[in-house]
Amino acid sequence: MEQPRKRAKPGRAPSPTGRTSRPRQAEVARLAGVSQATVSLVLNARSDGKGATISEETRQRVLDAARSLGYVPDPAARRLAAARNNLLGVFSFTATFPTDVQHSYYPFLVGVEQEAAALGYDLVLFTGSSSGGAGAVGPDALSRVRLADGCLFLGRHVPRAELKRLVADGFPVVHLGRREELEGLAWVGADYVSASRDVVARLAELGHRRIVLVREDDEAPASSDRQEGFLDGLARAGLPGGPAAVLRCVDPVAELTADRVRALVADGVTAFVAEETDTGAAWRAVSGAVREAGLSCPGDVSLALLGSPPPDVSREPVPMGFEVPRHALGAAAVRLLAAMVAGQEADEPLVACEFRDGVTAGPHEVHLP
Amino acid sequence: MEQPRKRAKPGRAPSPTGRTSRPRQAEVARLAGVSQATVSLVLNARSDGKGATISEETRQRVLDAARSLGYVPDPAARRLAAARNNLLGVFSFTATFPTDVQHSYYPFLVGVEQEAAALGYDLVLFTGSSSGGAGAVGPDALSRVRLADGCLFLGRHVPRAELKRLVADGFPVVHLGRREELEGLAWVGADYVSASRDVVARLAELGHRRIVLVREDDEAPASSDRQEGFLDGLARAGLPGGPAAVLRCVDPVAELTADRVRALVADGVTAFVAEETDTGAAWRAVSGAVREAGLSCPGDVSLALLGSPPPDVSREPVPMGFEVPRHALGAAAVRLLAAMVAGQEADEPLVACEFRDGVTAGPHEVHLP
DNA sequence: TTGTAGGCGTTATCAG
DNA sequence: CTGATAACGCCTACAA
Secondary structure (H helix, E strand, O other), X not given: OOOOOOOOOOOOOOOOOOOOOOOOHHHHHHHHOOOHHHHHHHHOOOOOOOOOOOOHHHHHHHHHHHHHHOOOOOHHHHHHHHOOOOEXXXXXXXXXXXXXXXXXXXXXXXXXXXXXXXXXXEEEEEOOOOOOOOOOOOOOHHHHHHHOOEEEEEOOOOOHHHHHHHHHOOOOEEEEOOOOOOOOOEXXXXXXXXXXXXXXXXXXXXXXXXXXXXXXOOOOHHHHHHHHHHHHHHHHOOOOOOHHHEEEEOOHHHHOOHHHHHHHHHOOOOEEEEEOOOOOHHHHHHHHHHHHOOOOOOOOOEEEEEOOOOHHHOOOOOOXXXXXXXXXXXXXXXXXXXXXXXXXXXXXXXXXXXXXOOOOOOOOOOOOO | OXXXXXXXOOOOOOOOOOOOOOOOHHHHHHHHOOOHHHHHHHHOOOXXXXXXXXXXXXXXXXXXXXXXXXXXXXXXXXXXXXXXXOEEEEEEOOOOOOOOHHHOOHHHHHHHXXXXXXXXXXXXXXXXXXXXXXXXXXXXXXXXXXXXXXXXXXXXXXXXXXXXXXXXXXXXXXXXXXXXXXXXXXXXXXXXXXXXXXXXXHHHHOOOOOEEEEEEOXXXXXXXXXXXXXXXXXXXXXXXXXXXXXXXXXXXXXXXXXXXXXXXXXXXXXXXXXXXXXXXXXXXXXXXXXXXXXXOOOOOOEEEEEOOOOXXXXXXXXXXXXXXXXXXXXXXXXXXXXXXXXXXXXXXXXXXXXXXXXXXXXOXXXXXX
8 A cells, every 4th residue: 555645845835935944853853863752852851850751861862963953943833732822912992002102001011011921921912903903893803812822901992792702702811900890801900999098097197187089070990999998098087978078070170279179178178189080180180279279288288199190290299199000900910811821710800009108298287276 | 444543632731721722623614514624715715816716605604603603713823834823023132111111112112013903913022031031041032933924123132143043044034223234134224314414404504514413432323324424414515524523422411511512613613413322412412511601502503413302301492303213113114024924025124214393403694704 | 761643723735 | 616634843642
């Protein structure tokens, strides 16, 4: 029976570039006088002692041969055989690198990259979420992410149906930012509740007895969390809470006039806490109104900001408050994703924010009657 | 004759999670009631009319099956079979997202992402170049990039041997930034020569007859290019060039004193041109010394900066000069890389800089004797 | 201790 | 028009 002859270049279009092929394990094996499998064994010697059943002499011969040939394993083949490609996806619903740096995911990506590197993963950036790029825009645009071992999602407007499908299929998915509406979707977020509570606690510690929160009129989880923590902080300090402690403004800058601030202060308020938003309106309103009212900041009243100051006012005095740990969030998301990819069901949804002393809050001396 | 039975999970550790593995072409085929090969044919339908010998009905069945299964081709397998990935690699020799945003590749990446999206490629960020991550630091660290169809390299310190290997093997590689030392390495860079020449031309047009360049004492291609363009600009305008027109400083801020500026002006110099460097020292020195010398800027002398002003002086008057088109550079690099991947030998190494009028240069009235 | 024999998922060729 | 089938380069259970 005649063996079918090997085709010269079977199933392969002639390489357009005349690519010279690199040495493979088979050639190393030939040079070392061993089998290809042995080469593989030697090259992937388990560092954990186990399975290292290769004679030192053979080992050296193989190593020498590999070196002299300049052998380098083919990553594609390696990954194919390992049924895993060490790739984590990153999918954002706006351009990952928007022209407007302010709105970018950059700070998160710093953490994402670092942690991915530490864990031995490379990153796939799926493009065209906005720009209408790589994946045809069809309803299965999201499906491209399956090429990675798992995928990280950033951004607000997530196509629920698509994502649900991925989750249902058991594809490892992590969302950066709290997102509890979607059953079974893993996420990591910042612990705004604790952080806000801590800020209030610190103000109380400084002697403040009447503290108000200035927030915008939206229903984002990030806002509710802060309010919850704020009110909880008041309660724990035995301070008056309730609706009176919260100023909910549609347009903070317009509504929080100098007069209003003066009235509040006259009424006994000694500290203002602003929530952080995209626009930074709440903080801008508070600090502006206080200044206009002619009140000195750490002296007459104390201010705090539940988040990071907007970049364009970064030259102003640093407000007491907390930093959203964007690096840490990115890193945590990657850790969680990697755990899911590895089949462990670890979860670490909430990441602590870092308290920031700042210079806008000081002790409040209780005035004697 | 008994066929050897397939092992259940041959050569593969039992999946710890029992995670459902990604669907393969075989399953799509089964669902569609065709052979796996047919699936492959349908999915890679040649757009160039040829070989599209598949009945429309079958085609649809296959497509539907693939969609309903969420099928996505395995990039590793695809690569291994000598096809394309639709993946472009990005490899930087420092962290791609460094903590210090100033030194980041962000502006380039904006262009890279946009162009990749437009061309239908996703991006693979190879991590750990610095952080010692994914690819163990071995000599084969670079070779991971072979998973992609081609790779973009950013950064100064490139392991020459490794890169050379990739290039020699015909793997499509593009370096972002001029790099002619390495034979055969494709690159894209900014056209500093033309841009600098244009700045001089503009100054000459404004009536300036004695113009000097202040540069630092390094040998970076970016510096030499600017000087070359500067001198060429002088020559074309029929102005005095030669070494006298170039102030080469080891420490510009220290060497370019107010006195020296005064002396130069007394000698007939009416315009100063500073090169752009990492530190921005040349520009800082020039603008500082002129100010100290009590000279008004667009009035007494004109200034120009061959590049973008350092961010920390961005509130100062915008200097005449040019912008390094970082977006465009990133985009051009991707275009070139994509062309190489497609087997075309296109090249567009030099990208034009954008002239910036600024407010630091004005007409020079020739004083009557 | 080493060699043998699949098989990972795709692509492309070649007979039916 | 479709179904086998042979690689691609590597990994590993199992036999010798």
